[in-house]
Amino acid sequence: MAELPRIRYVGLSGLLVQFGTDMSEPANRAAIAFRAAVDAHNWPEVRETSTSLVSTFISVDLAACAPEPLVEKLQALLETRNWLESPLPAGRTFWEIPALYGTDAGPQLEEAAEAAGVSPETAIAELSEARMRVLTLGFAPGQPYTGELPPHWNIPRQQALTQSVPAGALVVAIRQLIVFTNATPTGWRHVGQTAFRNFRPDSDTPIALSPGDEICFRSVSAAEYARIQQSDTSGNGGAQREILS
The missing domain is CATH 2.40.100.10 (Cyclophilin-like)
Incomplete structure (x- = not known):
């Protein structure tokens, strides 16, 4: 199994960034913090974002948009910090x-x-x-x-x-x-x-x-x-x- 966090394809509807395989407080916090960071970048190809218990979903039309550039941007963002230790975003x-x-x-x-x-x-x-x-x-x-x-x-x-x-x-x-x-x-x-x-x-x-x-x-x-x-x-x-x- 690939090391976490990992980026997975969800058909042609988008990309899933997974921080855990089971529910945990750090993985949930990471998913919420990472979603806020993606939203802050306002990438034009991203239609919307959401989170599950331990993952961040990035909605992208992969039939119309080549995924590789976005995957590279997501990977670079993942490498900026340890998301399992990231604070929750302000404004909650x-x-x-x-x-x-x-x-x-x-x-x-x-x-x-x-x-x-x-x-x-x-x-x-x-x-x-x-x-x-x-x-x-x-x-x-x-x-x-x-x-x-x-x-x-x-x-x-x-x-x-x-x-x-x-x-x-x-x-x-x-x-x-x-x-x-x-x-x-x-x-x-x-x-x-x-x-x-x-x-x-x-x-x-x-x-x-x-x-x-x-x-x-x-x-x-x-x-x-x-x-x-x-x-x-x-x-x-x-x-x-x-x-x-």
Whole structure:
């Protein structure tokens, strides 16, 4: 296997710069930082960029554009630093999103806590106090995968699917938390509920969160959650945010 990082072709749609084969904090940080560096160069042949958990995708029409010059530029950029130790780009956002844990709003909290080897009370404390990173967006429009939780939260997905969880559902597995953008089946455990909608197709910013943003899901009471539902019709779900330098 070629040494990492490596550049791979994705058919005729572009190039993939891979920093890892498994999810890790350094590889995810490298992918986000490298994407920002590519964007800063504003190369004319690059249509857009995106990141997965451990890779940066550079969209290029390889049927119309010879790939070799861009590969050379990407390789030169890779050699400018150790991307696994690169800082995250400035201008990211820290989000604090209210979440109601347990009860009927998070019916699998106790099951998830047992799988993690902690009490439900400890589970709520750990999940609500963790400061997570938006690792990537995927599966559904704007759906954020956030991580990483402590190692004991490396709990597996369920054997069977939950038929449907609602939009705003907070689910957990493999050291990650996801806020679902619409009602959908899932094999992840439903531990809480938010009024936050990351996918807002009618907004000037259809997807609020970006990879590299930081996030925590603050625990609120049922009464406070009901108040947020009634008073916030923006899709922000009572979230507070600040720009990180």
